[in-house]
Amino acid sequence: MFCYQCEQTAKGKGCDKVGICGKQPDVAALQDLLIHGVKGMSYLANEAGKKGFKDAQMDKFLFEAVFSTLTNVDFDPARFEILIAKCSEYSTKLSKETGVNSPVDCSCSGKNLGELVAFGEKVGINADENLNEDIRSLRELLIYGLKGLAAYADHAGILGQTDEVIASFMYEGFAATLDDSLGVNELVGLVLKCGEINIRAMELLDAGNTGTYGHPIPTEVPLGAKKGKAILVSGHDLKDLAMLLEQTDGKGINIYTHGEMLPTHGYPELKKYSHFHGHYGTAWQNQVKEFKAFPGAILMTTNCIQKPNESYQPNIFTTGLVGWPGVTHIADKDFTPVIEKALSLPGFDADTEGKKVMVGFARNSVLGVADKIIEAVKGDALKHFFLVGGCDGAKPGRNYYTDFVDQVPQDCVVLTLACGKFRFFDKEMGDIGGIPRLLDVGQCNDAYSAVQIALALANAFDCGVNDLPLSFILSWYEQKAVVILLSLLHLGIKNIKLGPSLPAFISPNVLNVLVENFNIAPISTVEEDMKACLG
Numbered sequence: 001m002f003c004y005q006c007e008q009t010a011k012g013k014g015c016d017k018v019g020i021c022g023k024q025p026d027v028a029a030l031q032d033l034l035i036h037g038v039k040g041m042s043y044l045a046n047e048a049g050k051k052g053f054k055d056a057q058m059d060k061f062l063f064e065a066v067f068s069t070l071t072n073v074d075f076d077p078a079r080f081e082i083l084i085a086k087c088s089e090y091s092t093k094l095s096k097e098t099g100v101n102s103p104v105d106c107s108c109s110g111k112n113l114g115e116l117v118a119f120g121e122k123v124g125i126n127a128d129e130n131l132n133e134d135i136r137s138l139r140e141l142l143i144y145g146l147k148g149l150a151a152y153a154d155h156a157g158i159l160g161q162t163d164e165v166i167a168s169f170m171y172e173g174f175a176a177t178l179d180d181s182l183g184v185n186e187l188v189g190l191v192l193k194c195g196e197i198n199i200r201a202m203e204l205l206d207a208g209n210t211g212t213y214g215h216p217i218p219t220e221v222p223l224g225a226k227k228g229k230a231i232l233v234s235g236h237d238l239k240d241l242a243m244l245l246e247q248t249d250g251k252g253i254n255i256y257t258h259g260e261m262l263p264t265h266g267y268p269e270l271k272k273y274s275h276f277h278g279h280y281g282t283a284w285q286n287q288v289k290e291f292k293a294f295p296g297a298i299l300m301t302t303n304c305i306q307k308p309n310e311s312y313q314p315n316i317f318t319t320g321l322v323g324w325p326g327v328t329h330i331a332d333k334d335f336t337p338v339i340e341k342a343l344s345l346p347g348f349d350a351d352t353e354g355k356k357v358m359v360g361f362a363r364n365s366v367l368g369v370a371d372k373i374i375e376a377v378k379g380d381a382l383k384h385f386f387l388v389g390g391c392d393g394a395k396p397g398r399n400y401y402t403d404f405v406d407q408v409p410q411d412c413v414v415l416t417l418a419c420g421k422f423r424f425f426d427k428e429m430g431d432i433g434g435i436p437r438l439l440d441v442g443q444c445n446d447a448y449s450a451v452q453i454a455l456a457l458a459n460a461f462d463c464g465v466n467d468l469p470l471s472f473i474l475s476w477y478e479q480k481a482v483v484i485l486l487s488l489l490h491l492g493i494k495n496i497k498l499g500p501s502l503p504a505f506i507s508p509n510v511l512n513v514l515v516e517n518f519n520i521a522p523i524s525t526v527e528e529d530m531k532a533c534l535g
């Protein structure tokens with residue numbers, strides 16, 4: 001196996017024996033085969049699209065198949081076998097439709113699991129040993145951007161928000177990774193276009209979330225527990241959470257969020273449930289320790305699952321695209337098994353006191369007090385904004401983000417989003433004239449909201465985003481972060497500080513292109529970066 005798509009990749013180079021994430025070589029090969037098949041299918045879909053062919057079900061399949069290969073989503077070989085077969089069926093159908101053959105052999109019909117794994121081992125990232133390293137780097141960057149885009153398109157589609165332009169670009173993008181005539185410039189163009197299309201996907205997701213559950217409002221979330229039966233929900237999917245809240249209403253079970261689900265407490269249509277109690281634990285990489293101590297059932301939606309410890313394996317469930325071999329999967333959204341499990345477990349035996357944190361500072365709340373913010377900036381009471389956001393992870397170098405926020409001067413505000421916030425989310429930072437100094441914009445899925453806040457401020461000050469007193473201090477881990485970064489680059493945002501380490505799949509020359517055009521830089525020391533940001 002060889003995989004270097006995420007930040008925790010082995011030795012900063014690539015996982016080649018087993019994934020640090022727990023991905024086994026057979027699943028790595030099946031994911032490689034699925035992506036190989038998606039490239040062939042995309043080539044054919046692109047050709048079919050030129051003749052006006054459309055298939056909304058195929059687009060949905062594309063999002064689900066590609067999202068399944070993101071880090072920490074699906075570790076179940078059986079599920080990949082099904083996706084590969086379906087991809088192969090779509091390719092056959094498209095070939096008939098267009099009269100064109102796929103440029104790659106992606107036919108998998110009649111192959112058993114072992115044969116599929118053997119096939120996958122031949123079509124991975126390094127299949128072509130002679131490929132120029134910059135072309136390989138840009139193709140992989142494009143593929144990881146497309147993976148992140150698929151995730152957001154899938155989330156938006158679940159809430160009924162779609163736009164043909166997204167699938168159409170994904171077909172174009174995957175097909176481009178097979179095109180040997182494309183050089184560095186063309187691939188850089190496609191990578192930035194991926195960022196552009198992702199803004200549309202995130203806009204749709206924002207419309208789905210706020211249209212269905214209301215605009216988040218500032219909300220205090222308890223970190224302590226309430227006596228009684230309990231279910232913990234992790235991941236990102238608001239609809240799964242909403243359905244669970246509805247199905248548990250009146251059953252005497254309290255619902256807690258974990259990781260990226262924290263900001264859901266701010267949505268009016270979710271917070272209306274009295275048994276939606278609070279937040280438990282921190283970010284995804286701490287789940288084994290935290291889940292072991294949780295006295296109820298656990299539901300994993302979307303990504304971020306790690307190998308379950310045997311102590312809680314019988315209590316954890318997956319839904320949507322998440323999968324772990326041996327873990328009960330709820331495919332039909334009837335959460336009765338989760339509810340029954342929670343009722344059979346002890347739950348919390350007493351109320352426990354805990355801190356409280358504030359969520360709900362998405363674009364509507366922040367821009368609702370735009371006048372106050374503009375006045376504070378003009379009056380010099382508020383000197384600088386730092387967007388400290390992105391993914392969390394296990395590496396010790398991520399303490400940088402905690403230290404950075406600790407050292408943010410008193411006359412500055414920190415905007416945050418995604419699970420990187422757990423490095424400082426319960427820090428009491430006070431306010432500047434009533435504006436909290438720590439504003440939680442939401443999940444990584446809410447990056448659109450942060451972008452809208454930045455654009456609105458730029459508009460109010462009649463300048464570009466790069467001219468605002470605003471610095472981006474980002475942490476990345478997986479492919480959703482990759483596509484968000486591409487969106488920021490598409491918007492022309494410069495001087496981003498990225499850490500804790502740079503992606504292993506970026507070649508030195510590709511890095512130079514990013515540095516020359518966007519002045520993107522790896523994080524250094526807190527003191528140096530703070531000084532650079534504050535000029």
Ligand code: SF4
Pocket residue numbers: 003004005006007008009010014015018019020021022023070071072
């Ligand atoms: S997803 Fe990350 S940790 Fe998992 S195998 Fe790939 S590079 Fe390694």
